[in-house]
Amino acid sequence: MIHGADRYQFFxxxxxxxxxxxxxxxxxxxxxxxxxxxGERVDFxxxxxxxxxxxCFGGPGGRTAWITLSTSGQIAKAAWPRAGRPTRY
Numbered sequence: 001m002i003h004g005a006d007r008y009q010f011f012x013x014x015x016x017x018x019x020x021x022x023x024x025x026x027x028x029x030x031x032x033x034x035x036x037x038x039g040e041r042v043d044f045x046x047x048x049x050x051x052x053x054x055x056c057f058g059g060p061g062g063r064t065a066w067i068t069l070s071t072s073g074q075i076a077k078a079a080w081p082r083a084g085r086p087t088r089y
Contacts, residue, residue, distance in 0.1 A: 013054035018062065018083040025053045025068070032067065047076060057084025 011033065012025035020037045030050040034043035049069035056066050062083040067076045 012052075013068075015055050015057055015065075015087065016085045017057075018085055021082070023055060023065075023084070025055060027051050027053065032065070043081075045078070048072075049074070049076075056087045058086055062086055 010027040012027055014022055014024040016022055017034070021042055022035045022037075023032050024035065026033045026044070028050055029044075030048070031044055031046040031052050032055055033041060034045070036042050047067060047069060049071045051070040052067050053070045054068040057080065058064055058066065062085065063080050065078045065080040065084065067078060069076055
């Protein structure tokens with residue numbers, strides 16, 4: 001394990017930034033937790049929904065995040081402060 005929650009919450013799906021940070025949907029606390037490759041929490045981006053379950057990056061320079069808000073059944077689009085790696089299948 002490289003990172004553990006500092007409060008009661010759960011982690012769900014994830015995406016990776018260009019710099020290697022892992023961005024993971026955070027349940028109960030409602031947002032995206034950003035963890036460095038060394039396991040340190042870099043950032044937390046809050047969402048208006050307590051169940052932010054997934055995200056992906058796209059847009060110009062990979063600086064747009066689409067975030068699944070599962071309680072409300074919505075998908076949010078947000079400017080992201082760092083470039084994300086696009087999801088490839």
